[in-house]
Amino acid sequence: MLPRFDLEKDAASARIVVAMSGGVDSSVVAALAARTGAEVIGVTLQLYDHGEAVKRSGSCCAGQDIYDAKTVCDRLGIAHYVLDYESRFRTGVIDKFVHEYAEGRTPVPCSLCNQGVKFTDLIGFARELGADCLATGHYVRRVVNGDRVEMWKGRDPARDQSYFLYGTTRDQLEYLRFPLGNLPKSEVRGLAVEEGLVVADKPDSQDICFVPDGDYAGLVKRLRPETAAPGDIVDMQGRVLGGHQGVVHFTIGQRRGIEIGGQPEPLYVVRIEPEQRRLVVGPRRALAVAAAHVERINWLAEDQQVVEAKVRSLARPVPSRWDGKRLTFESPEYGVAPGQSAVFYEGDRLLGGGTITATETASMDKAAAA
Template sequence: MKADFDLEGRGARPRIVVAMSGGVDSSVVAALAVRSGAEVIGVTLQLYDHGEATARPGACCAGRDIRDARAVCDRLGIPHYVHDHESAFRSAVVDRFADEYLAGRTPIPCVQCNMGPKFTDLFALARDLGADCLATGHYVRRVVGPAGPELYRGVDPARDQSYFLFATTSAQLDFLRFPLGGLPKDRVRAIAGELGLSVAGKPDSQDICFVPDGNYAALVKKLRPQAATGGDIVDMAGHRLGEHQGLVHFTVGQRRGLEIGGQPEPLYVIRLEPETRRVVVGPRAALAVTAVTLSDVNWIGPLPDVPVMAKVRSMARPAPARLFGERLVFDSPEYGVAPGQAAVLYAGERVLGGGWIAATEPAIAAPQAVLQA
């Protein structure tokens, strides 16, 4: 197949810079870019110390991934550049991830990475290289509307990554291209196989690339030792039920790992209180949230005068909601909504934008004892 990179009027042979992670998705993007007849350059951001990264299988942009990206570029006959962005990645993504957990919030580092090293830094690199666009392997669609480019979900619902790109600006979207947005994942792997790319069967990298073993708590405690400070587990009336070994082990909506047996009904984490080091638990009904306050809201293009759907977790179903300034009100209560996550708004398949969840409004008022605590 031949992808349309929408570069008409950019010269006889436009230049495409491809963000290459060493995985099958970005490798196929590079191959499609070459097939389009454009001049193609592959760029990889090295996000870890090379020696450390090489020893961490499963981490994106580690040593093996850089070698895989270079091998694909060699096969395609295009140049490949590696840029060291370890310092920027640590300060913009890893350190913020640790600080968010320390503050009792549940972060989304993939959005921060897109907002920082991936788009901001890669944009600068691509423009320095004289590119007409920056192409990535994200499963979203870029559609040119009456007022300019708009962002849409990927056609494969199992691979759609639009939730993680809500902070993309209109100016960035003008320069970005997403050639995989209209393809299912199995077709992408088939294309890689047809082209003889060595990464055709390579497993997908983990969502949080810098925590390859999935032990978020261990990483946070290593970076912020105070995260291991314990405290009390209390019910919604403030009665002590047990103790914990650090807020970093909990997130809103969590049921397992509380270690407070003997209760008459299942208990869930309702909220975290970093000031008192308390984990407040309660019945599932107490997780219901009627509205959230958003911060750092970003809109992608003009807002249509139509009902919106809000997605408050990456795996959640979009729910009907109404927006009043920075206050998002759900038509029906949502459950397990955590500060630090994002609320992304959609109109049908189009991504309108969204913001960070700064505060939630519970459907059930807290008992007076907690309010006075």
């Protein structure tokens, strides 16, 4: 059974705008929308200046991707618009990412992008076009439960993208459609082959779209050169163990690159102090976190005290308690850092989430027991 768009009118009189990144997922969404008989308009965001975009590969919304999106639209016989959002993307996503990284935090730029240019601005444009909805290729489910619209995890756990969409507002969710939420990737590629789309075998984008080579440090150093200044590596008692070539090369929980021998246990980055150009390192148990302070909360569902919290995109949700400011984990959690998103679930249903601003270390005894 093909995905539905849940239009509130007859498809023949409806208009669907599809956010097209140039990849296989959004291209299949456009093809499925066209099959409904509705008027379909593809919209692609140009997020880099032209000279920079045409040289990029392995990202999204780059030069080749714009061309691929247009080719797909031509194949489907639908209109295609390209919106120049380079300036908005730079100030709303890249600059914020660099600032957070330079301050020793671990930002989640995909969440920033979805909350800004990809949803807020695109929905505004779609409404200007008189569209009945904006459809995207995200792997999440939009579930109508009585008079309430909910967001659920994608049916395929390996593809679920709900972690990055916690900032979606209730009004936005009313307008958005996610037709791929019940499908595995293999079936999506099969639909692309069936439609004869040139992107059927196109690889998925990797890493952060504006850092397709994965060199986050290179980007940050270019925009914030002071982050490349050398400094001390100290233990948790403040004793100098060695040196580093810039805090930009490290994130909390990182082990690689510390390069200090003669220690009884492997060392991990426990804290980053950018103003002092200092890394604080310790054993893995020093990374255990008992609680996190979370701000800028967005609730898609009702506010709840008992939740399952996910603090990294690839982590599993863990039992936690929320008191309005503080998220307490049932057991010590590892890999938790300021800047990350804490996203709340009830089973497959996404409740909401926010940004971690501080963490509380678990006692060494509890960490050892866990």
